[in-house]
Amino acid sequence: MTDAFADDEQRWSQLMAAAHRGDTRLYEQLLRELADVIERYIRSRFGALSFTEDCVQECLLAIHTGRHTYDPQRAFRPWFFTIVRNKTVDLLRRSYAGERVASAALGESVVDAVEAPDEQLSAGDVLAQLQPNFRSALTLTKICGYTLAEAAERSGISESAMKSRVSRAVRAAELLLAQERNLE
Amino acid sequence: MTENREDLILDLVADLRPVRSAGRIGGALLIWLALAVGYSVFIVLATGPLREGALHNVVREPAFGVETLIAALAIIALAHAALRTAIPGTSSRIAALALPLALTAAWIAFYVIGLWYPAHPVSTLGARPHCLWQTVLFSIPSLVLMLWLSRRLLPLRPRSTGLLAGAAAAAIPGALMQLGCMYVPAHILGYHIGPVFIVAAIGFLVGPIALTARRTVPRSRGMPMH
Numbered sequence: 001m002t003d004a005f006a007d008d009e010q011r012w013s014q015l016m017a018a019a020h021r022g023d024t025r026l027y028e029q030l031l032r033e034l035a036d037v038i039e040r041y042i043r044s045r046f047g048a049l050s051f052t053e054d055c056v057q058e059c060l061l062a063i064h065t066g067r068h069t070y071d072p073q074r075a076f077r078p079w080f081f082t083i084v085r086n087k088t089v090d091l092l093r094r095s096y097a098g099e100r101v102a103s104a105a106l107g108e109s110v111v112d113a114v115e116a117p118d119e120q121l122s123a124g125d126v127l128a129q130l131q132p133n134f135r136s137a138l139t140l141t142k143i144c145g146y147t148l149a150e151a152a153e154r155s156g157i158s159e160s161a162m163k164s165r166v167s168r169a170v171r172a173a174e175l176l177l178a179q180e181r182n183l184e
Numbered sequence: 185m186t187e188n189r190e191d192l193i194l195d196l197v198a199d200l201r202p203v204r205s206a207g208r209i210g211g212a213l214l215i216w217l218a219l220a221v222g223y224s225v226f227i228v229l230a231t232g233p234l235r236e237g238a239l240h241n242v243v244r245e246p247a248f249g250v251e252t253l254i255a256a257l258a259i260i261a262l263a264h265a266a267l268r269t270a271i272p273g274t275s276s277r278i279a280a281l282a283l284p285l286a287l288t289a290a291w292i293a294f295y296v297i298g299l300w301y302p303a304h305p306v307s308t309l310g311a312r313p314h315c316l317w318q319t320v321l322f323s324i325p326s327l328v329l330m331l332w333l334s335r336r337l338l339p340l341r342p343r344s345t346g347l348l349a350g351a352a353a354a355a356i357p358g359a360l361m362q363l364g365c366m367y368v369p370a371h372i373l374g375y376h377i378g379p380v381f382i383v384a385a386i387g388f389l390v391g392p393i394a395l396t397a398r399r400t401v402p403r404s405r406g407m408p409m410h
Contacts, residue, residue, distance in 0.1 A: 022202035031193045057192050064196045066338030068203040069271045078273030086272070086340040 009076055017072040031060055038084050045126040045177070047143060051091055058087045085177045092142060092170045126176050134169035141166050209267040212333045216263055220326035224356040227322050228364045235310030238363040247303035251294040255359035258287035262352035266330055269345045270337035270395075284348065288355070292377055298369035311366040319357045319379035326353035327387055331394045339395040346391020347384050354383035 015030035038056045046052075062083050070079050127135050133155075140151035141162075152162035206212070228234075242249050261284035268274050294303055312318065330349035339345040361376040 019200060020203050020205055022200060024197050024200050027200050028193060028197045031196060035189060035193065053189065057189060060189075060192060060196060062338065062340075064199070066272065068206045069338045071205050071208055071271075074273075079271075080273070082272035082340065083338070 012080070013072055013076040016067065016070050016076065019067060020070075020072070031063070034063065034080065035060060041081075041084055042088060046088075046138075046173075047127055051142075055088050055091050058091060059084050062087055085174075089170060089174045089177065092138075092173065093167075126173050129176055130169060130172055133165060134172055137162060137165040137169045138173065206271075206337060209264070209271065209337075212267055212336075213260075213264055216267075216326075216330055216333055217260065219329060220263075220353065220356055223325060224322055224360055228318075228357060228360045231318060232312050232364060233310070234364050235307075235367065238310070238367075241304055242363075245304050247294075251291070251303045252359070252362070254287060254291045254294065255355065255362070258284065258291045259352055259355045259359065261287045262348055262355060263330065266345055266348035266352055267334060267337065269341055269348060270334040270339035272338055272340055280344070281348075284351075288351065288380075292373070295369040295373045295377065298372075302367070302369055304367045306368055308366045308368060310364065312361070312364065315361050315365045316375040316379055319354060319361055319376060320382055322357040323350075323354035323379065323383045326356060327383060329353075331387075331391070335395050339391075342391040342395035343388050344391075345395060346387035346389070348387070349391070350387025351380050351384040353387070354380040 012030060012033070015026050015033075019027040019030060035056055038059045039052060042052050042055055063080070066083065070076065127138060130138065136155060137151065140146045140154060141148065144151075146154065148162050148166070149159050151166075152159045155162060157165070242252050265280050265284045269280050274280075298304075327350050330353055331346065334345050334349060358376045358380050362372060365371075365376065
């Protein structure tokens with residue numbers, strides 16, 4: 001364990017213990033630090049997801065509502081990263097449903113709103129470890145923001161096959177994230 | 185940092201209240217066990233007598249006593265695991281399930297072995313005509329209580345939490361039925377242990393509904409969360 005790793009662990013634990021007592025100044029410091037960590041975590045594993053900011057905010061909200069479940073006698077990282085992983089996978093699952101609703105409401109393809117989708121491609125750790133067809137499915141739907149139909153058309157498969165592929169890709173990503181438990 | 189995130193952090197800080205750490209679940213576990221066991225004993229006794237000599241046999245028949253003890257340990261382990269899955273980072277899903285599943289399997293194994301070597305003299309004395317549905321119905325309040333206690337934590341895997349909560353809730357009346365209904369291993373497996381799987385399945389299905397309602401924080405500045 002590096003010094004910085006241990007320092008972060010101890011500081012976050014102390015800041016959360018202070019938050020339990022109601023110290024708003026230290027709680028704000030904690031949330032700001034964690035927000036940056038969450039963003040780096042997501043970018044390092046998935047590249048530039050189209051909903052990274054949503055994910056950061058979902059995680060912060062979960063940390064806030066569940067802060068009482070952190071036991072200051074235990075390590076902070078396992079508690080924190082369990083929340084982050086879970087919320088990230090939740091959003092991966094939910095995002096394309098939301099995109100379809102948004103797309104229908106706006107009457108336009110979500111991809112039209114992305115100026116240069118190719119530039120947003122980035123091989124995060126998790127994406128890089130996925131099978132090529134899973135990586136492609138997640139990249140098209142979660143990073144480029146294509147709808148299922150558009151992603152299916154570009155991949156030359158049916159929409160239902162793409163839906164299934166995205167679902168299995170999310171599951172594979174979830175398993176890869178779960179394997180990181182030992183590295184925390 | 186985006187403006188929305190900045191707003192959210194300020195809202196969360198403004199919403200901060202002192203809290204007591206619930207990272208240790210002993211208190212919630214004891215509350216649940218006391219209320220669920222107390223209620224289950226009451227309802228089982230209120231709907232019919234215990235089988236004649238059943239309590240005496242717990243002491244007199246060592247294998248029956250061990251079987252009852254394993255059932256009690258399985259209930260505690262299932263309830264503990266249900267609550268533990270509602271606290272992030274305490275263990276992996278496999279580690280959380282290992283002990284309760286092992287104890288539940290051991291409990292069931294007693295009846296499977298009992299098909300040939302029963303732990304207690306086989307008897308139809310004390311038979312209850314609707315023991316399967318009684319066990320299912322009697323377990324619902326305990327399931328609701330466990331879901332409520334879990335909901336107060338942070339259940340990130342609501343299906344696992346619901347499944348374990350359902351199994352724990354039904355295991356109590358299921359175990360009591362071995363004192364309150366007839367002792368025939370094949371009957372016990374189908375009509376007393378079977379409901380444990382039924383209610384666990386109910387918990388698995390209702391868990392995501394009961395445990396994942398969105399909690400919101402009053403937003404004073406930014407746009408609502410989407």
